[in-house]
Amino acid sequence: MAASRVHTRCLCCLQKLFPKPKLNPKLILNNFSSNFNLVKSRAVSSVLSKDGWGKGAKFEPFQVMVERRRSEASRSILFFLSERSCLENLIEYCNSHGKVQNCFEFYQNAYFAVVEFKKKESVKLIQERVYSSRGIGRFNDELIQNRLLKYNIKSSQASTIRPKNIVNKDFPNSQLIKTVCHGDSVSNQIEMLATEQALTDEGIRMRFLVCTLIEDACRKMFPECEVLPFGSSVNNFGKRNCDVDMFIDPKIGHGMIPVAQSAKKFKVEYDQSSADNERIATQNTLRTLSKYLEKCVPHCTNVLKILHATCPLVKFKHQALGLSCDLTANNRGAIDSSEMLYIFSKLDKRVQPLVFLIRHWCRYHGLTNKNPGQWITNYPLTLLVVVFLQTRRVPILPKLVDLINADLSFDDIDYSFPDLKGFPHQADDTSLADLLHEFFVFCTKFDFGNQGLSVRHGSVFHNDSRFPLFIENPLVYHLNCCKNVTKALVTKLRSSAAEALWVMDQPGFLDSTPWGIGMLFLTPRKLEKIQKEQNVAAFGKRVGRVLGLFPN
Known part of the structure; x- marks a missing residue:
């Protein structure tokens, strides 16, 4: 495409250049697509079989x-849909440029x-047939493109009332609570809660x-760079609203670092202090990347650099996808941590729902918080x-030392997970409900002040440290993952677990309204009210038995 035509300010109609039957799409290219390199896989097995874990x-x-x-994402285009356009026409248009493998619509202040x-060439073909108008980012006077296009074609199929996904x-x-009360058992309730909270396939694709x-x-600045997700987006424990x-x-x-020459001009140069200190x-x-995201990269807003944290990062929001992002380097x-948790979640189907329930319980009782502080x-x-x-x-679950092909006596390890097929497993059919009860017993009785925990x-x-809660960092064994947690919070954890045990042991745990795990998320006042009602009902039955009105 000629440079003069790329920089045109008028919105060009694709129909005039590339007529399509029954379609007159108008696409605006907001910004570029580049090649991506696949991550080298260290895993071997694709299926857990026999009597192994999972x-x-x-x-x-x-x-x-x-x-x-990553392959799915690199072959994907994000379309902004005008109010008068419809998804069916968009799919028809896209299929005229190559086979569509997957498609979904969502709402984020707009549709x-x-x-x-199926093929990346189809993405490039569509990009070659659109023009830039506004909202364009630049790097050293070159266009920064991305795969966000506007589809603006009036359709007779467009509904005046569109569901907001x-x-x-x-x-x-x-x-x-209302949802899980439809479960047929406490274990089923725990599974339902995890299903309602876990990232969907659409959410993972967006991340x-x-x-x-x-x-x-x-890649305008670093031609060979990779940007990879970690944490909740990939470890199988991500919630629907989790950050990226x-x-x-x-x-x-x-020793090479990016340097800003002006507001929208950048270069990479050698820096001695960077070479001496990672x-x-x-x-x-x-x-420099924070300036680049703010000044040059479209749809990146609320950019905030936090460089003096333990792990320096840049926070920003991708406006089109509605995702809050934390960017770190090196x-x-x-x-490795994400892969470890991912594998633990896959080794037994009870792990993920149990973690989701306990996380939600801790958040409800103020043991965790999205803001930094004393919380776990x-x-x-x-x-x-x-x-x-x-x-x-x-x-x-197995010990990490039994799971990893590495000498764990060192910290600087290239962790490599083995072929997990047939990994030794002890048969255990304990229900999720019983595991939850066991966990609360564990938290109530464990001596956190004098004992630490090692995954x-x-x-x-x-x-023997001064920390009231010591959970060893599995990948750097001498570090404590909970050094911020206070003694008061550990005390609250124990008392909250004891209260949860009391609730689960009540006769009305299975027949109250709400029932089951719903009772774990009630306020003390509501719990007290239910308990009084149960005591009154129980007293009435005792009187009835005395008078011969009810059988024993």
Whole structure:
């Protein structure tokens, strides 16, 4: 496409250039697509079989899953749909450029659609047939394009009332309680809560898409860079409204950092202080990237750099996808942690729903908080559940040392997970309800002040530190994941667990309104009211038996 035509300010109609039957689409290209490199997979197995962990479950290795999702995202276009357009016409138009593999519509202050093509060439073909008008980012006077297009064609099929599919929305506690009360058992309720809270396929696709869009833009500065998601987006414990944690690997020489020459001009140059100190290199890289995202990359808003945190990061929001993002640099250790949790979640089908229930319970009772402070964060809380499942009388999860092909006596390890097929497994059919009860017993009786917890060895060890809660970092064994947690919060954890045990042991736990796990999320006043009603009912039955009105 000629440069003069790319820079035109008038919106050109594709129909005049490339007529399509029954269609007159108008597409606006807001910004570029680039090649992506697949992550090298370290996993071997694709299925867990025999009597191994996760018996009967299909197992997709972590790196294979990441490769597949990145491939899907790189073959996808994000379309903004005008009010007069419809998804059916968009799909018809896209199919005229190549086979559409997947498509879904969502609402984020406007209607959008994500269309995945079978071949990447189809994406490039559509991009070659559109023109830029406004909302364009620039890097050193070159256009920064991305795969966000506007589809603006009036359709007779367009409905005046369109359902709003809000993908990244978490359900309020009251709605969750109503939903789980339709379960047929407490274990079924726990599974239902996890289903209602877990990331959907659409939510995962959107998170990988935003990473590839940022990667496309950053490759103007770092041609070989990768932007990879980690944390909740990929570890199988992500909620529908979770942020997108991502890190950029610039793949440039040691000591090389990006530098801003002006508001929209950048270059990469050697910096001695960055060469001498990796943290300084990370801070300098993120400082420049924050300017780049804010000034040059379309749809990135609310950019905030936090460079003096333990792990420096840049926070921003992708306006079109409605996703809050945290960008870090040179943080491949986070991928190892994500893979570890992903595999734990796949080894037994009870792990994920149990973690979701306990996370929600902790959040409801003020033990976790999205803001930094004294609270337990989701990562160590998940590790707490993992250690509980490792150390019970019949372990449900293996020790990390038995799972990883690595010498864990060192910290700097390229963690490699083995072929998991046929991994030894002790049969255990304990229900989710009983596991939840066991967990509360564990939290009530465990001596957090004098004992620490190790996922690495699946064991308890003597805690001679000053920390009231010590959960060993599985990948850096001498670090405590809970060093911010206060003694008061640990006391609250124990008392909240004791209260939950009391609720689960009540006769009305299975026949109250709400019943089952719904009772774990009631206020003390409502619990007291239910208890009084149960006491009155029980007293009435006793009087009735005395008078001979009810059988014993």
